[in-house]
Amino acid sequence: MDPNLKNQILMNIILMAAMLLGALATVMLRQLVKAAIALAFTSVVLCIIMFKLSAPWAAVFELSVCAGLITVVFISAISLVKPATEEERTAHMRFKVRRYFLLPIVLLVVGCGLSFLKINPLPVIAGPEAISDMRVLLWGPRALDLLGQILVLLAGVWGVVVLFKEEK
Amino acid sequence: MPSLLVILPLLAVLLLNLPLNFLRRLALPAVILLTAYQALVVLQLLPPCCVACPSHERWFVNVMDPLTSVLLLAIAIVAFVSVFVLHATASDEKHGFNALNLILLAVAGMNGLVMVRDLFSLYIFLEIASVASFVLIAAQRDMGGLEGAFKYLVMSALATMMMLASIALLLAFCGSTSFMVVAEALHRGAGHGYLLTATALFLGGLLIKSGVMPFHGWLPDAYSSAPAAASTLLAGIVTKVTGVYALMRLVLDVFGSSPAIQQLLLIFGAISVVAGALAALGQSDMKRMLAYSSISQVGYIVLGLGVVGSGNKFAAELGFAGALFHLFNHAIFKTLLFVNAAAVEKQAGTRDMNQLGGLAQKMPITGLTSLLAMFATAGVPPLAGFWSKLLIIAALWLAGLHGYALLGIGASLLTLAYFLSLQRRVFFGVLRAGCENVREAGWALLVPSVVLAAILVGVGLALPWLIGSFLLPVKGF
Numbered sequence: 250m251d252p253n254l255k256n257q258i259l260m261n262i263i264l265m266a267a268m269l270l271g272a273l274a275t276v277m278l279r280q281l282v283k284a285a286i287a288l289a290f291t292s293v294v295l296c297i298i299m300f301k302l303s304a305p306w307a308a309v310f311e312l313s314v315c316a317g318l319i320t321v322v323f324i325s326a327i328s329l330v331k332p333a334t335e336e337e338r339t340a341h342m343r344f345k346v347r348r349y350f351l352l353p354i355v356l357l358v359v360g361c362g363l364s365f366l367k368i369n370p371l372p373v374i375a376g377p378e379a380i381s382d383m384r385v386l387l388w389g390p391r392a393l394d395l396l397g398q399i400l401v402l403l404a405g406v407w408g409v410v411v412l413f414k415e416e417k
Numbered sequence: 418m419p420s421l422l423v424i425l426p427l428l429a430v431l432l433l434n435l436p437l438n439f440l441r442r443l444a445l446p447a448v449i450l451l452t453a454y455q456a457l458v459v460l461q462l463l464p465p466c467c468v469a470c471p472s473h474e475r476w477f478v479n480v481m482d483p484l485t486s487v488l489l490l491a492i493a494i495v496a497f498v499s500v501f502v503l504h505a506t507a508s509d510e511k512h513g514f515n516a517l518n519l520i521l522l523a524v525a526g527m528n529g530l531v532m533v534r535d536l537f538s539l540y541i542f543l544e545i546a547s548v549a550s551f552v553l554i555a556a557q558r559d560m561g562g563l564e565g566a567f568k569y570l571v572m573s574a575l576a577t578m579m580m581l582a583s584i585a586l587l588l589a590f591c592g593s594t595s596f597m598v599v600a601e602a603l604h605r606g607a608g609h610g611y612l613l614t615a616t617a618l619f620l621g622g623l624l625i626k627s628g629v630m631p632f633h634g635w636l637p638d639a640y641s642s643a644p645a646a647a648s649t650l651l652a653g654i655v656t657k658v659t660g661v662y663a664l665m666r667l668v669l670d671v672f673g674s675s676p677a678i679q680q681l682l683l684i685f686g687a688i689s690v691v692a693g694a695l696a697a698l699g700q701s702d703m704k705r706m707l708a709y710s711s712i713s714q715v716g717y718i719v720l721g722l723g724v725v726g727s728g729n730k731f732a733a734e735l736g737f738a739g740a741l742f743h744l745f746n747h748a749i750f751k752t753l754l755f756v757n758a759a760a761v762e763k764q765a766g767t768r769d770m771n772q773l774g775g776l777a778q779k780m781p782i783t784g785l786t787s788l789l790a791m792f793a794t795a796g797v798p799p800l801a802g803f804w805s806k807l808l809i810i811a812a813l814w815l816a817g818l819h820g821y822a823l824l825g826i827g828a829s830l831l832t833l834a835y836f837l838s839l840q841r842r843v844f845f846g847v848l849r850a851g852c853e854n855v856r857e858a859g860w861a862l863l864v865p866s867v868v869l870a871a872i873l874v875g876v877g878l879a880l881p882w883l884i885g886s887f888l889l890p891v892k893g894f
Contacts, residue, residue, distance in 0.1 A: 393476045397529060397541035400427060404522045404548040411515045411556050 261301070268294040285323040292316035309387075318402070325409050418462070419477035419532050422455055422489065426525035430518050441510070444517050448500050452524070456493035459486055477532040484669070487741060488531040488662050491748040494872070495653035496524045498752050498865040502759050503646035505861035508557070516556060516646060523549035523650065527658045534670070536584050536594040536619075540577065543626070543659050547573050550655050553647035554639055565642035568635040572625055579622035586615035596670045603672065616672050620681065623667070627660030629719060630689040633712050640708035641768075645759035648704060652711055653752035657744055661718050665740060674726025674733075682723035687824055689716025694831035698838070703758045703768040706839055707751065710794065713828060714747045720821060721809040727816035735815065738884065739808030746793065746801040746876065753790040753869040757783050760858035760866070761843060770839065775848030779855040784844040786866040791840055793873045795833035801876040808884075 271291030278284040292315040299308035387395055429451055433444050462481050499520055507513030526545025533539050551573075555566035588594055590611060591602035606612050621632075628636035640652050668674055668682075693713030700706035721743060724736025760783045761776065762768045777784030793802035806829060813822035857863070876883065 391537075393529070393533065393535075394538055394541050396423065396427070397526075397538065397545060400423075400522055400525055400529075400545045401541065401548060403427075403430060404519070404526075404545055404552065407515060407519050407522065408548065408552040411519070411552050412558065 261298075264294055264298050264301075268298065281327045282324060285320055285327060288323070289316045289320040292320075318405075325413060329413060418458065419480055420475070422458070422528040422532070423525050425451060425454075426521040426528070430521050430525075433514075433518065441514055444514055445500065445504060448517050448521060449497060451521070452493045452497035452500065455524075455528070456490060456497065459489040459493060462486060480532045480534065484662070484665065484741060485531045487745050488658060489528060491745050492524060492527045492531070492654050492658065494869075495650060495748055495752050496520060498653070498756060498869065499646045499650040501861045501865045502649050502756055505859055506645040506759055506763055512556065516553060516644070519549045519553050519556075520646070520650060523553070523655060527654065530658055531662055531666075534596045536587065536596070536599060536671070538594075539663060539666075540580055540584060543580075543663065544577065546655055546659050547577075547626075550647070550651055553650065554643040556647065557644050559642075561638075561642035562644070565635075565638040565640075569639040572632070572635040576622040576625035579618040579625075583615040583618035583622070586611055586618075590615070600671045600673070616678070619667065620664070620672070620678070623660055623664040624685060625660075626656070627664060627715055627719070628656055628712055629660075629685050629715060630692045630712055633689070633693075636712060637705050637708040640711070641702055641704040645755070645762065649752055649755040649759065652707065652755050653748050656711070656715075657748055661715055661744055664719070665722055665737075665744070668722055668725060669737070674722075676726060679723050679726030682719050682726075683818065683821055686716045686719030686721075686723055687821055689713060690720065690825060690828040691716075691831070694828050694835065697835040698831065700835075701770050703761065703770055703839065703843065704755070706770075706835060707754050707758060710754075710832065710835065711747075711751055713832065714743070714751070714794065716828075717806060717809055717825065718743050718747070720825060721812060723821075724809075724812040724816045724818065727818070729816045732812045732816035735808055736812030739805055739812055742808060742883070743802070743805035746805045746873070749869055749872050749876070750790040750793045750802060753786060753866060753873070754794070756862055756866050756869065757787040757790070760862040763862070764855045764858055765852055770842040773843045773849060773852065775844070775846050776852060776855060777844035778848055779852065780844075780857045782863055783858055783866060786870040787844060788840060789870045789873055791836040793877070795836055796829045797833075799877045799880075801873050801880075804877060804880045804884075 268291055271287050271294055274287035275284050275291060278287060292311055296308045296312040296316060299305075299311060429447055433440050433447065500517065503513055503516050503520070507516065523546050526542050526547075526549060529542035530539060530546060533542060547569075551566045551570050554569060555562045584594060587599050587602075590606065590609075591599045593599065603612055603616070625632040636656070640648050643651055668678065672678060674682075689712050691713075693709050693711070693716055697706050697709035697713065700709060718740045721736045721740030725733045727733055727736070758768060760780065761773065764780060765773055765776065767773065789800065793800035796803045796806040798804075806825065810822045810825045813819075813825060858866075
């Protein structure tokens, strides 16, 4: 076997195993902070896999949003709460069942209804040529959006500072 | 030059937060200077001169049309005033500093929003202004503020979800999110179900952000429960830019005004005008009454926009000019009314109109500017609000929409009724017991009040110049 191909397969196996372990840790760990970190790790590995599958757009968003931003939000939120007691957990579960038991039925009905609709495929009109290079796209045509993202993040950071920082 | 209007607030936020104590003391004058600079730059760039200006911009090429210029000016004025209100009402230095940073971020977001010509960029800048506003509303961490911010957050999430779904559909169809490409593709694929869905989703999202009835659920709580500076900024400009401006821009440049869109705008506009005014009549909280008044006034703007698709070219131009003019006027008089509400709350300790009365004796300048703003909102000549309402009603009449025109006139009387009620219960009559020690508000609230009142009178008197120079030539329909 070609040594390059062998290395590729080995790398894929390692990545898949790492992602699986990360995902298992996320659902198995009892401490929420550790679970959030494990989820971030899973996202990072998934992001590498996406890059290898030639999906750089999806990978960048996975890395920046799922692995980065959401982890920060999770950890900020977790740091504010105290663990629920067993009774509280049971009461909360009962409340959720009472409130949401109709949701799967509604989704099923809507899904069945939509599947009967005859929707014509979207006639795509060719737009400007797509840019495949993420660097060119981000620092070229979408650079303004990147600046906007920085501003959104700053606003979010101020949100955390203003709303969650404890007074001395 | 236009890029600076986004970059400078961002740089200011970064600089002011360097770990140097003296920078914090510079924050207030820095933000005042920045907003004053924006107002001056925009005044220099106002049409018709700016249209011919060569542009060396990378991001915002040839964006300074009348709609954008007027909004940039309104953003500068309202942010300038909000900073003064913040100075007068902030509970302590730290809260004031945090709010200043958020105001800067909101200004950067709004400036970007009014200058972009791309659907996805518009969504991003809309989010900046919205996120900063959520935090500003909840900044005091009291129950009312948190509830108001949460309602606004939930409704905004629904609106942005609709807009994102629309952007995804349009991107799949057009291959781009640029206004020009999308408009051209929509024109070629007119009538296709996907495109109608995309248009309906985007417009629905913007109607929620505008607070138009029946999508207004979040607005009274958000306006009334926010701290004074936040409610001034929110009511004065944030809702106008994130909802009404975006609606106007997209109807103008992207979706066009088909008969279906025209009907949609006219119906929602009419409901808002009447129901907002009726709801305002029943309020006893000063800020809550102003919030319902906002819903009613935004209804007028939407009505004006609805004339654009009437097929009558002159009526369409007049309607759009009226909508734009009323958008600016509403930003000014509503900001003034919220500044006055802040002054009353600070000096008398309450906003409940049943506990107030005769305050004009103790707060003559606040009472007078409030009266001017009230007359302007109700459409009393020669104040600015009269002319913008007149333009909208004339456009409706010329377009053959007589019923809507009469409805607009009737609702104006309702506006006068609820504002007279406010003025009588708060400022006129005998001084109510418990208000003996009330004094006139400090300079930080009086200066912006007087400036805004002067703008209302000045703009009203300058109408002949305004209408000829840049209100009517907005766009050939």
